[in-house]
Amino acid sequence: MADPDDVTIDTIRAAARRLDGVVRRTPLLSSPFLDAIAGRRVLVKLECLQHTGSFKFRGGYSAVSALAPGVRARGVIAFSSGNHAQGVAMAARMHDAPCVIIMPRDAPWLKIENTRALGAEVVLYDRATEDRDAIGARLAAERGLTLIKPFDNAQVIAGQGTAGLEIASQARAVGVSRADVLVCCGGGGLTSGIALALEAEAPGLRARPVEPEGFDDAGRSLAQGRIVTNDRISGSICDAILTPAPGAMTFPIMHRLCGPGLAVGDAEVLRAMALAALRLKIVAEPGGAVALAAALWHAQQIEGDTVIAVVSGGNADPAMLGRAVAGAETMEAAHGTS
């Protein structure tokens, strides 16, 4: 049974030791142009530069490396069509462990190929006629595979929390001791992990989840003090962070530690992607840009003279990136302040 007490700052510190020399310590950058838009200093944590293009590598590696060697040698399995799949696949390859990723047959072809290129066996299923969990359970039983859940797993949360240890240290290095830390939030693994790390290492920094408008299950759950669900989990460009509800492990942590959630619209997300490209020279995927969007255009909901925003992933498909950049041309023509 999922128990939020399974993950503490000690779990995160142990994960950080396993990840040392493997994970990329991603930069915390700023731009005077972004500061001018936000009306305060904006520090951006670039998890898009992490291995596999998102923070998910942290949790995947933490979970795989925490397994007993004999268990790990039998292999791991995950359900994902996106960043968690790639994070787990690369982590498994680094441990020479077999890895099965179960993906819907209609997942983007490039994501399937990328996951295969990272050494995983991809098993496709039909969303309409097949039961994903049954397929996974059968494979796991047959081969002795260990399931790595995307967020309700103590070692996954601990791995994501290592990003919070870095934020605490990097903020301290630039003299920031009080700030809201805006985190792109799906199931809450990254948000809860960062919140735990900040509680111990930088108590003046407060984690806050950011979600797409209409899909703000974490924000509404925090406001109501209990887990509430989204009515739907499609219809936003932020596919990577559309989840039905916060996790049974992640929600209690967020409820204890996080500030109120924020929600941003798709148009704001596209503008944030464009500014990330033009001002920070990085590629953010839509779900990875929501926190930056909130930092830039929801200033009145944020406290303090500095805000920290996590860009959690950069696996944008070319069409979406092109759409964001094309919007930037219009922004410049209209406002000249991109």
Place this chain on the structure above:
Amino acid sequence: MADPDDVTIDTIRAAARRLDGVVRRTPLLSSPFLDAIAGRRVLVKLECLQHTGSFKFRGGYSAVSALAPGVRARGVIAFSSGNHAQGVAMAARMHDAPCVIIMPRDAPWLKIENTRALGAEVVLYDRATEDRDAIGARLAAERGLTLIKPFDNAQVIAGQGTAGLEIASQARAVGVSRADVLVCCGGGGLTSGIALALEAEAPGLRARPVEPEGFDDAGRSLAQGRIVTNDRISGSICDAILTPAPGAMTFPIMHRLCGPGLAVGDAEVLRAMALAALRLKIVAEPGGAVALAAALWHAQQIEGDTVIAVVSGGNADPAMLGRAVAGAETMEAAHGTS
């Protein structure tokens, strides 16, 4: 008179001390997908993540910080419509020194605005009817400004060389002691600075200039052992690195230390920009992507099992970035191996 002996490893180390805590130590990243294309390990130095979006901040800060305080207080002046302007402007602002940038009246409006936003006074001139050098000389004399040349300046070369110190250290950290280091080359400030740093700190790493096809003055000058010029300095998308000839200071250094030059076509540059975005999650400008293009598609001209490529800048305009990314969609459809 320009004398290449004015800049040595000691000049570079002194610049590194002045830049310590100011410059960004940019990451050296890799991607298994790029390795597969190149047929060898590809390490990419991300100078696009430097302050002002290019390595030029290093040289600008080095030069401004090297001035005597009384001289610096009168201010600096530079001719540039691009990255050198922004690098010098930000360096001057950090020193509270006045800064005048002379730009052609037809420079892109956004570049003029960006330079102003960094605190510089922008003086515009008409390319057809006005003499840029005369305007600069008059302003310098009237106000006591110091001219910061873009590459034939010992302190500028020394500043760019600090990128080479980082490459030497970062390559050592991942066990690379022999490799070609491909450097995007305009006037040769970055290439010569890196070459000097590598000579002292990592003698198994060899700097090589990379230029656009048809504008390979440095490569042809190296081959002929004397400075030769380009027939023209327009007609490539790589505007940031189109120079008439290598510098009087930079060429002797490159001639003594560099391996043969390489030249890449515009189509390769656009593909490299697309792969930088999709695989490394970074934005490269065309002139900043030539070294990566050579690493990926000129493998037969490169020696060793590892190649290091410097992405020297990320100040791509949205239309060019959009063009590169749109090409990526076609690449994927056609080859599925982006």
